[in-house]
Amino acid sequence: MKIGVVTFPGTLDDRDAARAVRHAGGIAVALWHNDADLHGVDAVILPGGFSYGDYLRCGAISRFSPVMEPIIKAALGGMPLLGICNGFQVLAEAHLIPGALTRNHELHFLCRDQKLTIENTNTAWTSSYKQGEEIVIPLKNGEGAYMCDDETLAMLEGEGRIIARYVGENPNGSRNLIAGVTNEGGNIVGLMPHPEHAIDSLTGPSADGLGFFTSVLKALVK
Amino acid sequence: MAKIVVDVMLKPEILDPQGKAVAAALPRLGFAFAKDVRQGKRFEIEVDGEPTAAQLADVEKAAEVLLSNPVIENFTVRVEK
Numbered sequence: 001m002k003i004g005v006v007t008f009p010g011t012l013d014d015r016d017a018a019r020a021v022r023h024a025g026g027i028a029v030a031l032w033h034n035d036a037d038l039h040g041v042d043a044v045i046l047p048g049g050f051s052y053g054d055y056l057r058c059g060a061i062s063r064f065s066p067v068m069e070p071i072i073k074a075a076l077g078g079m080p081l082l083g084i085c086n087g088f089q090v091l092a093e094a095h096l097i098p099g100a101l102t103r104n105h106e107l108h109f110l111c112r113d114q115k116l117t118i119e120n121t122n123t124a125w126t127s128s129y130k131q132g133e134e135i136v137i138p139l140k141n142g143e144g145a146y147m148c149d150d151e152t153l154a155m156l157e158g159e160g161r162i163i164a165r166y167v168g169e170n171p172n173g174s175r176n177l178i179a180g181v182t183n184e185g186g187n188i189v190g191l192m193p194h195p196e197h198a199i200d201s202l203t204g205p206s207a208d209g210l211g212f213f214t215s216v217l218k219a220l221v222k
Numbered sequence: 223m224a225k226i227v228v229d230v231m232l233k234p235e236i237l238d239p240q241g242k243a244v245a246a247a248l249p250r251l252g253f254a255f256a257k258d259v260r261q262g263k264r265f266e267i268e269v270d271g272e273p274t275a276a277q278l279a280d281v282e283k284a285a286e287v288l289l290s291n292p293v294i295e296n297f298t299v300r301v302e303k
Contacts (some may be wrong), residue, residue: 059289064288095290102232107239147236147294173237219261 001026003213003222004041006071006087008033008062010047013084013196020047020196024213033065043124043221044071046087048140048194057099058143059089065079068094080124081188084143088180088190097181097190098156099148104141105173113205114139114193115167116179120160123186124219126179128211135208137198139171139179144192146174146181156181163189187219224273226281230290231262236270266287266302273301 003021005028007014018028029041033051038044052061062068072094075081083091091097104110115136118129129135148156153175156162164180172192180191195209232238238260245259265285269277281299290297 056288060288060291092293095293098293100291102236102294103239105237105239139261145237149235173239 001043001217002029002039002041003027003043003216004029004031004038006031006033006044006046006067006111008049008051008065010050010053011047011086013047013194014049016194016196017045017084018046020199020210022214024210025201026181026213026217031067033062033067038067038070038074042153043082043216044075045196046071046081046083046090047196048085050197051086051090054086054143055088057093058086059091059093062086062090063093072096073090075188078185078187080219082125082212082216083188083190084194084196085098085144085192088192089143091188091190096151096188097183098147099146099181099190101141101143102143102145102147102173104142104171109140109142110144110171112138112171114171116164116166116173116181117192118164118183120163120186122160123163123182123189123192123215125182125189125212125215126163127218128215134167135198136206137193137195137209138205139193141172142171144174146177146178146192164191164193224269224271225267226267226269226273226278227300227302228265228267228281228285228289229262229300230265230285230295230297231260232294236294243262263289 032130166177195212198204198209241259241261
């Protein structure tokens with residue numbers, strides 16, 4: 001199974017995302033922001049970083065880069081798509097996921113190991129986890145506060161579309177401790193913390209993040 | 223030459239930590255007047271001659287699609303001589 005990993009100018013975590021794909025048993029395919037097609041990949045990851053220097057708003061310029069056109073089209077047709085951190089911001093700017101990511105409520109850039117609960121295991125990216133499972137993966141962001149209006153929040157809660165929540169003190173001011181959200185079809189997931197930095201105990205705080213990558217491989221085999 | 227100015231502000235219900243930090247810094251410098259501060263963005267778009275209605279309509283569209291994120295921000299468009 002071929003998983004595309006997009007590199008925008010300013011992307012940081014593409015190498016770790018590709019490594020996570022390989023570690024899970026998939027084939028990682030490098031996609032460039034200027035690519036007009038997806039080189040036959042079965043799923044796409046938008047990794048973290050500071051694409052286009054976070055100019056204007058995080059993800060606002062990347063959202064209109066050439067590679068996003070086929071990605072949006074394929075994802076609306078059911079292709080699994082994961083946006084991590086800056087990738088989550090791109091998904092929100094592209095309105096593939098409701099809401100927006102705004103500046104952390106305490107203004108500080110965060111970088112720490114974060115405990116989460118997995119709250120929805122019926123998505124293309126979370127089926128390897130158990131409902132309510134607690135995991136620890138790195139969180140590193142300056143603009144990670146998930147915001148949406150009350151109506152959207154009630155809809156997300158009602159439909160079980162919050163896939164992961166922070167445990168303990170709210171790290172960044174996200175509404176209802178939201179760390180990750182999925183779309184209606186469960187194929188698109190936006191996640192603020194970084195599972196690709198936690199795939200083995202040698203390089204990460206745990207191997208807890210690997211499940212996102214094994215999940216999508218399972219979803220593609222089905 | 224005229225200037226089309228687009229002001230983008232976070233919606234009132236969205237927390238503005240940057241504005242809060244500025245509001246907290248003002249009294250430390252002896253400026254005691256501020257009850258609240260909100261921080262936004264201003265875009266100055268230069269056009270040749272008097273802006274046409276079509277240009278202004280295009281700027282509105284650009285403001286909605288790119289310059290602002292309507293999920294969290296409001297914008298206004300005006301012409302400055």
